Amino acid sequence: MNEFGIPTTDITGVPEVIPADLVVLDVRESHEWSAGHIIGAIHIPLGELQARVGELDPDARTVVVCHVGGRSARATEWLHSQGHDVINLAGGMDAWEQAGRPVARGDL
Template identity: 60%
Template sequence: MSEPQNVPVTAVPGDARVLDVREDYEWEAGHIDGAVHIPLDQLPERFGELDPDEDLHVICRAGGRSQRAAEWLESHGYTAINVSGGMGAWLEAGRPMVSETGSEPAVL
């Protein structure tokens, strides 16, 4: 099994397909506009919602859950790239975010 590639948030293209594997409350507080949200524990049931021909940039809060998700996706024939540092690094880099709460986007 190949190891997924790891990239810093600054290397994620603006048009990248991003898969966010955080929990619902984390997603609602702040996420990347246009990202797909499938919590890590739901991935085995829901991965069919993802396009196997599309490169997926996988993100979580800090990089641990997304690394596990990327490895799992790679083992199922997907091309998955782990976003190092996760949403914490995304926020620190000043990359754009939206929230579902009406408040300023935050990383929980």
């Protein structure tokens, strides 16, 4: 938990190779997603999250990511209030890339 009560982890709490039982939700805009995202992540921009929440399994452990952690914190807070098993990645894609983690580019 961070100081605001939002479930949060730093980069060391997320495996470099995402295991099958862990979902990564990227809430950035499409141009940010195309520029680089975590391999295997699901892309639902923050502005579409409430309309598309049915695409997510509330019981699946989900790491939420954005550019540096602000939008993903809002998404994590809302999803948590809806009963989802979620955690925010502090530092977001900035932290992921600074740690030298693999990144997919394009719309894949």
